[in-house]
Each structure stands twice: as C-alpha cells, then as structure tokens.
Amino acid sequence: MESGSLDNEAPPPHGALGTEISDPETRQKKCQEEIEKYVKEQHNAGGDICLARFLADKQGFVAENSSKISNYKAFWRHSFGRIVKKLGVRTAKGKANWKAIEASINKEGEPSSLTSSASKTLSGTPLSAKVLEYVNEMYNSKLKYPKWQLSTGKIVEDTMHAFAKECLYEHSSLSLILDISDPCWKAHFTPAELVELRTYHKPELKPLPNELKEYLDKFSGVYDLNKLIDIHMQNRFHPSQADLHWVEKTIGDILDLYYYSYDVDNKTEADLVRRLWGFIEKCYDESKFYVISGEKVSVSSSNRMNEDRSVPGATPLTRKKTGTKVDILIKHLYDDFGVGEAGLSGGAVSTKYITEASIKLPKSLKDVLWNLLKMATKDTQQLCVPGFIINGTELTVKLMDIPSGNACRVYTLGPMPFPLIPETFFKNFIPLVTLVWQWSTQRQSTSGACVGARGARPRGCGVRGRGHGHN
Structure with a gap:
C-alpha cells in the first residue's frame, strides 16, 4: 500500500462498550x-x-x-x-x-x-468503573473486622479509602494492602503515624544463633579468595547440623563462582536463580517446607478466585478460574506459605520490578495470607507471609501481616546485592544469609498458628466474601 494517511473515520460500532451482544x-x-x-x-x-x-x-x-x-x-x-x-x-x-x-x-x-509482555504494560491501563465501584463497596460495607484506629484517632482503612478514590490506575490500596514503604503515604499520614504503622505488633525476626554468628565472623576482614577458601575448607559441618551445614554449602558454592570466574552478564534468568540464589531453596532442605519454581499457579490464588464456585442449577456451572502464576512457591503439603518472582535485570527502578514489587507480589501474598487464615487456630497477628523478588543479582524481601483491623501491612527489605567479588563477600553475604534464615524460621511460627489438619473453620481476611480488594 502506498504511504500516506488512512481515513480515521470508522463506522460506529453496534452497541456501546459494556453492552451484551448475543448475535x-x-x-x-x-x-x-x-x-x-x-x-x-x-x-x-x-x-x-x-x-x-x-x-x-x-x-x-x-x-x-x-x-x-x-x-x-x-x-x-x-x-x-x-x-x-x-x-x-x-x-x-x-x-x-x-x-x-x-x-x-x-x-x-x-x-x-500486571504481567503483560506486550509493548504496553497493564500498569498504564486505566481502572474500569466496575473496579472502582467494587473498591468503594469493599471499603464501605465488606470490612469484616473493626477498623484500625491509630493513637492520633486517625482510621487507617478510611485513610486508605480516601486515597483509593483518587486512583485512576492500579494501586495496592485498591486491594486493602498497606505498603508502608510506598512514598504516597507520606502525604496521608504524619511522621509519627507512619512510625506507629510500622511498629505496631511488628513481626519479630529471630537473631542468628550464636554458632552461626561465630562461624560467619571467621570470614570478617578477609578479602583474598585463597584465604576465604582456606577458612571454608577448615570448617566443615555434618548435615545433622542443619543451619551450619546449609551456610557452609552456600559459602562453598559462592567461592566456586569466584574461583571459576562465573560470568553473570552472559546468563539467563533461570541460570542466575539456580547458581546465585539456589541457597534460598536449600535453606528448607531439613524442614517440612519445600520450594518449587518455574511459573506455577498459586493454589491460594486459585482457591480465592473459586471460593464461591458451585452448581447454580438454573445456569451452567461456571468455568474454573486460573490462579495467578508466580515464579517461586514455598509450600507445605498442599498449601502455599510464601511466593517469589524472578527477573533478569533492570534494577529497582525498572517498570517490571516496580509493578511486580508494588502490585503483583503483594496481591499474591494476600492470597496466601487469606488461605492460611482459614486454617488459623491462634491469633492472626502471629501470621506473617514472606515474598521475595530476585532481580538479576539483587534480592528484595517483602513481609505481609495483619497487625490490626482489616488492612494487610507490607514491609520491604532491600534490594540487597549478591556478593559478586571476594572483596564484597562478607559485607554483602551476611545480610542475605541472615534474612533468608530469618524468614525460613518465621515459617515455623506461621505454620504453628495454623491448624495441623486441613479444613478448619474459615475466618476470612478483613473482607467478607472474596477477601481481596479486586483481582
């Protein structure tokens, strides 16, 4: 066809958008x-x-x-x-x-x-009137528990609702999620209120055991690869010493990367997850939890989406909805206890990282929390669900809990860099191994707050019915 402008005029469509067309x-x-x-x-x-x-x-x-x-x-x-x-x-x-x-x-x-691979991400898709209507209904009439009132008298859910009304595009507040690291809340809460939001019933992460700290301290101040290898070779542990054995194996794997000049710039996403971040999965080797990876459907997400599915009688049975797919799942038996997303690169300011860290991962975490709450036999404040984002050579961890009321609070830790050279081994490895160990032990507390056998009385997750702001 010859170059030039095409006629912009098109015949008017039959029926407005949103009108049911049966023919x-x-x-x-x-x-x-x-x-x-x-x-x-x-x-x-x-x-x-x-x-x-x-x-x-x-x-x-x-x-x-x-x-x-x-x-x-x-x-x-x-x-x-x-x-x-x-x-x-x-x-x-x-x-x-x-x-x-x-x-x-x-x-x-x-x-x-927000996982579109096409040229325009869904983060730029305006919210529909239907979504906004559901969000208003959720905040106005579907909250299950008394609202969270701060010491200043401010109501957390009401403040979140006021902000949600201003949103034209997707945001975690539309799903009743309060990410306290989101800078938007600085305009809606005072500095003192933000401190209270962060510290009220804050999850307690256990410190590293003394034997682990003493072992890791042996590498402090050592920057030469051969000396690092010598220390590692002189301190080996039996598998029965689970934590020490895990850290020792992890250090050995990292030192191998140094010794054989592993090129992180010429690898796929799967390569980096396997070679750099494999110690995350291995941390659960001796526990009742296990890790699966490779774009798997979250059972928690599927359960939540199909919660109201039943035989209607007057109409055909609706099709089962597919749950959200995530890159990594931490599981025990059938249930999800944590989720993770993995990407190749782009940094903490890339569109993919921002959308997954700010929307997809928190919503997946809420699905997990919603599912675990149905089995909870103790105070829900004991429940804390971890999520993490692997972004090439960086790791970000998010923790979700429900400190009070109905909102799901999210903490963000990181991003933390992987120790790519011997000179940064001790400085960068200690925060990583500490946090991974802490969230693995946190799973034990969460598991202990849930009933041993499945099928406990449903408790909900802040919202009656679907338990999720919007999908």
Missing part, C-alpha cells in the same frame, strides 16, 4: 470495526501495528468480547489478519500475551496481575 454476526462486525479503527489510528500516528499491541492496548474490549467465544484466540487472529490485509498495511512482530487476556476474562474484565 455472533453482530459481535464479529463490532470487533472488526474496532480493529479497523485501531489500525488506522496506529498507522496515522506512525506506531507499530501488531496483534500483540492491539491485545495490550484494548485488553478490556478484547476480554469483554471473548467470554462467549469458544476459540477466542483464533477469532482475534483471524479478525486482525483480515483487517490488516484489507487495509494493506504492514505489521510488526510481537508476542501476543494471551495469559493476560485469559486473566481478564476469568476476572470479568478487571485488570490482571
């Missing part, structure tokens, strides 16, 4: 008209034209018009291909993120977990 021919025509309008706008603006970008930019529209199509992927591929062929425009390459579309369909058009 397949009418639905198909409406979708093709929307595609044609989009392609023309992209062409005139000089933007890339591809199915992946269309699906990302028009996710709500696509999800809304896919729920009653058995093979919706083929429908959109065929429709998009037909329109671009009709207009004679060239298309760019792009990987369609069907998982995000499926998530939106499962969640009735609400924003998904």
Whole structure:
C-alpha cells in the first residue's frame, strides 16, 4: 500500500462498550470495526501495528468480547489478519500475551496481575468503573473486622479509602494492602503515624544463633579468595547440623563462582536463580517446607478466585478460574506459605520490578495470607507471609501481616546485592544469609498458628466474601 494517511473515520460500532451482544454476526462486525479503527489510528500516528499491541492496548474490549467465544484466540487472529490485509498495511512482530487476556476474562474484565509482555504494560491501563465501584463497596460495607484506629484517632482503612478514590490506575490500596514503604503515604499520614504503622505488633525476626554468628565472623576482614577458601575448607559441618551445614554449602558454592570466574552478564534468568540464589531453596532442605519454581499457579490464588464456585442449577456451572502464576512457591503439603518472582535485570527502578514489587507480589501474598487464615487456630497477628523478588543479582524481601483491623501491612527489605567479588563477600553475604534464615524460621511460627489438619473453620481476611480488594 502506498504511504500516506488512512481515513480515521470508522463506522460506529453496534452497541456501546459494556453492552451484551448475543448475535455472533453482530459481535464479529463490532470487533472488526474496532480493529479497523485501531489500525488506522496506529498507522496515522506512525506506531507499530501488531496483534500483540492491539491485545495490550484494548485488553478490556478484547476480554469483554471473548467470554462467549469458544476459540477466542483464533477469532482475534483471524479478525486482525483480515483487517490488516484489507487495509494493506504492514505489521510488526510481537508476542501476543494471551495469559493476560485469559486473566481478564476469568476476572470479568478487571485488570490482571500486571504481567503483560506486550509493548504496553497493564500498569498504564486505566481502572474500569466496575473496579472502582467494587473498591468503594469493599471499603464501605465488606470490612469484616473493626477498623484500625491509630493513637492520633486517625482510621487507617478510611485513610486508605480516601486515597483509593483518587486512583485512576492500579494501586495496592485498591486491594486493602498497606505498603508502608510506598512514598504516597507520606502525604496521608504524619511522621509519627507512619512510625506507629510500622511498629505496631511488628513481626519479630529471630537473631542468628550464636554458632552461626561465630562461624560467619571467621570470614570478617578477609578479602583474598585463597584465604576465604582456606577458612571454608577448615570448617566443615555434618548435615545433622542443619543451619551450619546449609551456610557452609552456600559459602562453598559462592567461592566456586569466584574461583571459576562465573560470568553473570552472559546468563539467563533461570541460570542466575539456580547458581546465585539456589541457597534460598536449600535453606528448607531439613524442614517440612519445600520450594518449587518455574511459573506455577498459586493454589491460594486459585482457591480465592473459586471460593464461591458451585452448581447454580438454573445456569451452567461456571468455568474454573486460573490462579495467578508466580515464579517461586514455598509450600507445605498442599498449601502455599510464601511466593517469589524472578527477573533478569533492570534494577529497582525498572517498570517490571516496580509493578511486580508494588502490585503483583503483594496481591499474591494476600492470597496466601487469606488461605492460611482459614486454617488459623491462634491469633492472626502471629501470621506473617514472606515474598521475595530476585532481580538479576539483587534480592528484595517483602513481609505481609495483619497487625490490626482489616488492612494487610507490607514491609520491604532491600534490594540487597549478591556478593559478586571476594572483596564484597562478607559485607554483602551476611545480610542475605541472615534474612533468608530469618524468614525460613518465621515459617515455623506461621505454620504453628495454623491448624495441623486441613479444613478448619474459615475466618476470612478483613473482607467478607472474596477477601481481596479486586483481582
């Protein structure tokens, strides 16, 4: 096709967005008209034209018009291909993120977990009126427990609700999550109130045992690789000394990386997780917990999404919704006790890191907490769920608890760098091994607060019904 502007005018669609269309021919025509309008706008603006970008930019529209199509992927591929062929425009390459579309369909058009791999992340997707309506209903009438009142008289949930009303895009407060490291709260709480939010019923992390501290102190002030290896070779521990054996193996693995000049710049995400961060999984070797990795569906997320699923009688049984997929799960038997996300690089200011650390991971942690609360037999303040983000050579840890009222509080620790050279071994390794050991022992406290056998009386998670602000 000759270069030049395409006509921006497109025939008006049959029915406004959000209107139910039962006639397949009418639905198909409406979708093709929307595609044609989009392609023309992209062409005139000089933007890339591809199915992946269309699906990302028009996710709500696509999800809304896919729920009653058995093979919706083929429908959109065929429709998009037909329109671009009709207009004679060239298309760019792009990987369609069907998982995000499926998530939106499962969640009735609400924003998904911000994991789009297309050209436009979902963090830039405006909130729908339906989401905002649900959030207001949640704060106004679905809170299960008395609200958290600070010593100044300020009500935490009311303050969060006031901020949530101002949100045009996704934020953790829409899910009743209070991330105390989020700078937005400085404008809504005084410095003294922020201290109270941080310290009230703060989770107690155990200090390292003396024998571990004494062993690690042997490496203090040592920067030469051969001397580090000598100290390691002179101090070996039997597997029955679980903590010492774990730390000793971890140090040996790190020293091997130094000795064999392991190149972290020429590795995949899976390589770095396995070689640099494998000690996280090995920390649970002698415990009743285990770690699985590789984009697995969170059972907690699936349980929460399908909590109200039943045989309705008058209508067909609804399709089971797919839970959120995470990169790493800490489990005991069937239940999740922690989650993790892994990325290759980009730093703490990258879009992927910010969206996963600020929204996806906290919401996944709340699913885990919600599921554990159903089994809790003791004070819910004893429950604390860990999450972590591996961002190349950095580790960030988040801890979630419910100190009072209904809000889920999130602490952020890090990011902490991996010790990449012998000169930084002691300085960077001690915080990492300490925190990993602490959160592994915290799991024991959380497990102890939950009933041994499954099927305890449900207790909820601050909100009656779904127990989650929005999906």
